[in-house]
Amino acid sequence: MNRTENPLEEVVDENGRLSMRVLMTPDMVNFSGKVHGGVLLKYLDQVAYICGTRYAGTYVVTLSVDRVDFIAPIQVGELVTFQASVNYTGRTSLEVGIRVLSENLQEQSVRHTNSSYFTMVAIGDNNKPTPVPEFKPSDTIERRRFQEAHQRRNDRMRRARIRRDRRERNPLDLLPA
Template structure:
């Protein structure tokens, strides 16, 4: 079994934001940023696994700050976790005003990528060498995030879900229950 350090697979992508990347409000379109995030996650996972990779899931993307036309956007990707055939790639997006030098954190997300062989089947990936507390924290956080996702998924399956257990909390939100018979 082989192992690699986080640094051996890290990818950084920087791109100037053009008017063609903007939405109707003049800010950079979120879909364009998501596309760049997927590209950098793919590159990072493929570099680590030395195989073609596909996106299996994306864990929560919150757009924290808008990105302006004319800013430089930098996407930083690194492997946070390795399973048998999958990897969790952490992606951080920052924008920089090239006139003032001010840098904004725009969003972060976690992409689960799966390595594929030439036959299209999943293939094993190298493990991860954890060199410091930060890499250990990221690895442990990925394990916890996966466990929480499994628990969430299991508790809301149609077979396990009990609607009456959730009525009180739903009543506190912007919803009205009208059952049709």
């Protein structure tokens, strides 16, 4: 397929990687003058959706956000790059890891500001979960990410079992596991 047939060809490559850039503007700040965390969360969810949908070839929804680490604040005027990759696939779900880099254009400096892991579920035409293509790690980094994602999945499943057991014992216990 040539570029004229698919202008979005480079958005997500065959290994499930995506890169998206957004300039941070004054309408994105919080009361301290830094980019609002909620703005970043919105972009993170959009990036996870794009990466997951392009990889799965079908609509995906956010099942969970394992963690979002806010490492450093982002300033207005910085160019933010969201680097996403599919790290793991289950039968109907996939994990998208996202690394956020912020570039100060005047100083020409780049720093890592955020990291996160989103679990997305593929949804078929019947609005039910549908299988996703198997992810096969092709290098050392992908294999490491795959193993780490598998461990996060096991941890999520363990926490879900604990919550379910708590609810069965005491339906009014709403505390997270």
